[in-house]
Amino acid sequence: MTRSNAVVQSHRHGIRLGARVLISVLVLLGIVLLIGFSVVRRDAASLLQSGSLLELLAWSGGVLVVVLALVGVYSVMVDFVFWEGWMQSFPDATGLFVDNEHKQSTHRHFLVYLDGIHQSEENHPPRVQGFLNCLESEIANDALLVKGIEAYTITNVGLRAASYSRWFWQWLFSLQEHHPNGFVRFLCSFCVQANNVIKVGISSDRRYGPVMNYELALKIARRLEQLHFHPSRASRVILVGYSGGAEMAIGTASILQKLCCSPVQVITVCGVFSGNAALESIKDVAMVVGSKDPVAAFGRLAYPGRLSLLPLTNWNRWQRSHSLHRYQIEGMSHNGSSGPFSEAFRQKVVAEICLELERSLVSSLPD
Template identity: 90%
Template sequence: MTRSNAVIHGHRHSIRLGARVLIGVLVLVGILMLIGVGVVRRDAASLLQSGSLLELLGVSGGAIVVVLALVGVYSVMVDFVFWEGWMQSFPDASGLFVGNEEKQSSHRHFLVYLDGIHQSEENHPPRVQEFLNCLESEIDNDSLLVKGIEAYTITNVGLRAASYSRWFWQWLFSLQEHHPSGFVQFVCAFCIQANNVIKVGISSDRRYGPVMNYELALKIARRLEALGFHPSHASRVVLVGYSGGAEMAIGTAEMLQKLCCSSVQVISICGVFSGNAALESIQDVAMVVGSKDPVAAFGRLAYPGRLSLLPLTNWNRWQRTHSLHRYLIDRMSHNGSSGPFSVAFRQQVVAAICRELERSLVSSSPG
């Protein structure tokens, strides 16, 4: 091993060790803070008093705020580490699609599904999987639906199998699934989804977003390469993003278009997105929205760049030169029994996606 390789190997080992120590310390501090209140209040009955409950809630709330802030810093650091090539899995984009001329796929349209913040592994929840099966049966024979893209991790695996933090996420998932306390299960599920929410926030950020969006674009491009995609044969790539996945799709679209040398289209389902991403070269963006979706409505307020009061934002500049197509589904909400994956609205969402695919294909045809 050369001296430079030894130095890089040392950096990798130090970063991994430091991340593990940091997370372990955070977990230990949080537990000690929560137990500390109980130690001070020696008898269990005193914990039921209003003053003790307020103290416990205050300590718990403070611990959660600190942990979320540090998780956000950790997420940015992991992206930086990956970008700098300090992880062995850093992929090279220069050889994409080389050699695929001989084994290219017969499909010309590739639909890539990006899930919402509930996603924690490559496999989709049953209700989402049923929706994707329905969509797959309705699209044309020359279209291929690409599933199982983990939009909130750097590598091609879910949180459980991420090489740099596998031990922590497996421990958290184990607590979520098997711990007898419902409160502990809730906290663990909250932490998992908080990681994905932070990733959505990073994607919308003008400083760090391009780094993470490029990583996701490269991940999608490599999956398409494995499926036989080649720019000389493929007609387009369609990114279908649900909820926070819409932000990942819009943030990734232009970079993916450059990597694939093929047009990219975006379809959001109950999308929560900022509109901060560069969209100058993206021709088609469509939104499938529910009339009773409070989450998507709040997302528009949370990201003021989509408001018409700010005409110079990326989103509003794009809309002045392009047509945004909206498909409104009456009485549909964001999730659950009235969400887009429910039996009540699944078919309508699939029909809206198929109408948009057909419309954009006709509008892009010559003559």
């Protein structure tokens, strides 16, 4: 074993140990909470007094903030471990697309779909798959739709095979699929979504966003490389992000543009995004929104940087120098039977995406 390998192994061992300690702390915290809960149950009578109830609420709130923060820190830690090259795949973009010089794809436009926070594996749920099939049939012949990119993991594998937390996710997915109790299944699916929400939070965080967005951009670029993408032939890359995938799309756009040496444009569908990412070099951003979408509306509050009341924010400064194209679909909600993947709205969303693709293509042509 070479010395550098030994150093990497030692780093990896250290990080694994750290991760185990953190998980143990979280488990201990859970046990303490459980004990707390049993004590609370025993003293249920005194709990009914408003003073005790307020105190309990304050403590629970405090513990929740601490747990959320610890889980967030763990999530960031995994990203930075990857950034440091302490995991198997080092984030190195050297030699990207070089092998494709002689086997270039016939496609010129590459649409990359980034799913919402419900995504737990590469395969999309049937309803999303139906929407993607519809989109695939409507786009031009020289455009290729790239599906199955996990937007919330940084390695090429899904949560099921993530390096440090594989056992946890496998256990969670098995509960989600096989547990007879509906509440347990709901709880498991909630955990997956919470993990993805944290990733959206990391991407939008001005401190951690650049590193995570670089890693995701590199993952997308590597996928494009597998599809014989080459900058000399490709005309553009279009990132289509649904819900939280919109944040990932906007976050990665600028870096992906540098990695691919091709223009990148973003189309968000019911997007929840911060607008904190570096957008100066991105020319086209379009939003497909539903008139009855409460989640996207909440996103504007959760990310106040997009409110017009704050003119100096990154997003508002970008809007002053570029035109944002907004396509509103009447009656469309965020998900379910009136969401963008439903039978009722699928065609309309696809039509708006195709319209935007056409518009941006025409506007990019020289006069």
